[in-house]
Amino acid sequence: MxxxxxxxNAVRAFASAARHQSFSRAAEELYVxxxxxxxxxxxxxxxxxxxxxxxxxxxxxxxxxxxxxYAQISLGLAQIANATNALTRDSAPHKVIINVRPSFAxxxxxxxxxxxxxxxxxxxxxxxxxxxAPEQSREAFDVLVRRGSSGWSSNVEPNVxxxxxxxxxxxxxLLQAIPVEGPTDVLRHTLLSGRxxxxxxxxxxxxxxxxxxxxxxxxxxDHMHLVLQAAVDGLGVxxxxxxxxxxxxxxxxxYNPLPxxxxxxxxxxxxxxxxxxxxxxxxxxxxxxxxxxxxxxxPPSLTPAGPQCASPATASDRPxxxxxxxxxxxxxxAESLPNExxxxx
Numbered sequence: 001m002x003x004x005x006x007x008x009n010a011v012r013a014f015a016s017a018a019r020h021q022s023f024s025r026a027a028e029e030l031y032v033x034x035x036x037x038x039x040x041x042x043x044x045x046x047x048x049x050x051x052x053x054x055x056x057x058x059x060x061x062x063x064x065x066x067x068x069x070y071a072q073i074s075l076g077l078a079q080i081a082n083a084t085n086a087l088t089r090d091s092a093p094h095k096v097i098i099n100v101r102p103s104f105a106x107x108x109x110x111x112x113x114x115x116x117x118x119x120x121x122x123x124x125x126x127x128x129x130x131x132x133a134p135e136q137s138r139e140a141f142d143v144l145v146r147r148g149s150s151g152w153s154s155n156v157e158p159n160v161x162x163x164x165x166x167x168x169x170x171x172x173x174l175l176q177a178i179p180v181e182g183p184t185d186v187l188r189h190t191l192l193s194g195r196x197x198x199x200x201x202x203x204x205x206x207x208x209x210x211x212x213x214x215x216x217x218x219x220x221x222d223h224m225h226l227v228l229q230a231a232v233d234g235l236g237v238x239x240x241x242x243x244x245x246x247x248x249x250x251x252x253x254x255y256n257p258l259p260x261x262x263x264x265x266x267x268x269x270x271x272x273x274x275x276x277x278x279x280x281x282x283x284x285x286x287x288x289x290x291x292x293x294x295x296x297x298x299p300p301s302l303t304p305a306g307p308q309c310a311s312p313a314t315a316s317d318r319p320x321x322x323x324x325x326x327x328x329x330x331x332x333x334a335e336s337l338p339n340e341x342x343x344x345x
Contacts, residue, residue, distance in 0.1 A: 144273070146158075158270070161268040161287065164268060170189070190219055
């Protein structure tokens with residue numbers, strides 16, 4: 001009879017502790033204290049009249065009876081979960097968890113999310129930001145986006161998302177006060193940079209053939225979206241990935257005085273969790289469509305790799321604006337690009 005059911009909260013605590021072989025991990029999973037888990041399990045043992053766990057120093061081990069009981073109730077709990085999911089699947093919005101760096105979220109993803117939500121109202125995007133390398137990321141995700149193919153865990157395959165270039169940008173008012181007509185003019189300005197991309201100016205100067213003075217005025221910020229805001233406010237000139245510029249160039253908030261100088265960057269990659277929901281592919285296809293729109297509505301700086309990612313796009317696949325840009329990504333990368341293993345911005 002249904003009245004013969006044991007205390008269900010106690011059953012849930014027992015199942016979690018049995019699955020993890022740890023009261024502490026069960027407490028973390030259930031968002032309760034260690035003592036609460038222990039109390040629930042003792043209540044269940046008293047209800048059943050058996051010992052489910054053998055208590056040892058700093059460890060609790062399932063007894064043979066506990067192992068048998070867990071094997072039986074875990075099937076029942078799975079059936080309850082499946083029935084609940086089937087009942088709510090059609091009414092509840094499908095959530096896709098997207099793990100990106102803060103600057104990518106602020107400068108690229110969030111401004112475009114209204115379009116995604118308008119096209120796919122039944123899919124709820126949840127944005128999680130992290131500065132950690134993919135293999136160090138602790139948050140759950142369906143899709144993760146980072147720059148570079150190194151530092152990914154073995155169970156998440158990195159797929160090419162888009163190629164990117166670094167562009168020189170500054171506020172028009174600043175350039176009116178101190179014009180930039182060539183690479184040497186850039187060094188008359190304060191150089192803005194991000195903490196995780198501190199080597200960009202050195203690489204750009206090498207590409208442009210200029211030497212940075214020892215006492216070059218400079219300002220450094222934690223994230224690239226802060227660098228861009230500083231550039232908009234006229235604090236100096238900045239090197240910015242074309243992918244993060246958004247509408248700043250089109251609206252005139254920023255200006256690129258040397259469009260022929262483009263510093264190739266390591267590609268953006270995306271990875272899909274093994275537990276990703278089916279709607280994740282919808283989001284990935286939407287990202288590719290957005291990058292494709294970027295290439296047709298702005299000067300050529302981005303090359304989407306395509307949803308299949310069978311053959312990564314190269315720098316020679318897109319229109320170039322100068323002899324410097326005609327050098328391949330591999331040639332420049334060997335001598336001036338920031339180390340891909342350290343680049344996750």
